[in-house]
Amino acid sequence: MSASWSSPRYTLLLVADDPAFAARVRAQLARCPELEVVGEARDAREALDLLLRLEPDAAIVELQVAVVDGRNAAARWLAAVPRLRLILVGAAPDPEVEPLALEMGAVRLVPEAELTAERITALVAGR
Numbered sequence: 001m002s003a004s005w006s007s008p009r010y011t012l013l014l015v016a017d018d019p020a021f022a023a024r025v026r027a028q029l030a031r032c033p034e035l036e037v038v039g040e041a042r043d044a045r046e047a048l049d050l051l052l053r054l055e056p057d058a059a060i061v062e063l064q065v066a067v068v069d070g071r072n073a074a075a076r077w078l079a080a081v082p083r084l085r086l087i088l089v090g091a092a093p094d095p096e097v098e099p100l101a102l103e104m105g106a107v108r109l110v111p112e113a114e115l116t117a118e119r120i121t122a123l124v125a126g127r
Contacts, residue, residue, distance in 0.1 A: 001011060004046060009034040009035075010034055010035050010036070010057045010058060010121065010124045010125070011030065011036050011037075011038045011054070011056040011057050011058075012035055012036065012037050012038065012048055012056055012057065012058050012059065012060055012120075012124070013037070013039045013040070013041065013047065013051060013054060013056045013058070013059040013060070014026070014029075014037050014039070014040045014041070014059075014060050015036065015040075015041045015042075015043075015044075015046075015047045015059055015060065015061040015062060015065050015066075016040070016042070016061075016062040016065060017042050017062065017064065018062060018064075021055060021089075021112070022040060022062075023064050024112070025060060025089070025115065028115055028116055028117050028120070029117055029120065030061060030075055030117075031037075031116075031117045032117030032118065032120075032121055034111075035117060035120060035121060035124070035125050038054050038056055039053075039054050039061075042065075043065060044066070044073035044076075047059065047061070047065075047073070047077060048073070048076055048077060048080060050082050051077055051080045051081050051082075051084065055081050056081070056084070056120070057083070057084070057104060057124055058084065058085040058086070058087055058120075058123070058124040059077065059085075059086055060087045060088065060089060060120065061086065061087065061088050061089065061106075062088075062089055063088050063090040063091075063097070063101075063109070064080075066088055066104065066106075074086060074104035074105045074106070075104075075105065077105075078105045083124060085107050085124050085126070086104070086105055086106045086107055086122075087106065087107055087108055087110060087120065087123050088101045088106045088108070088109045088110070089109075089110050089111075089112050089115055090109055090110070090111060090112065091111070091112055092111050092112075093111045094109075097109060100105075107123050108123055
């Protein structure tokens with residue numbers, strides 16, 4: 001009897017400068033076999049390098065990293081990988097930041113407390 005093996009359905013780049021935040025996100029993602037973190041970046045420049053090399057389906061980005069370089073970083077990321085689904089994660093819901101996140105090209109700004117593997121899968125899949 002042979003074991004069947006299939007590759008993950010979605011590849012992700014994790015962009016975070018806070019190791020504790022990155023660990024919490026990885027723990028959530030490990031719960032869903034459809035999601036695979038293929039790279040991790042600590043800043044906007046490293047994220048661009050990895051996006052060009054890995055061409056993941058989505059990037060999960062700690063809001064503080066995206067805000068440091070603002071729209072320029074998101075524009076470069078989306079130009080590098082036009083089909084990229086950009087998911088920003090913030091500490092708490094912020095009605096003032098959500099429109100800015102969408103202007104930057106994000107699919108959604110998700111409060112960290114609401115970040116689950118299921119929610120990420122839905123956002124990456126366009127649901």
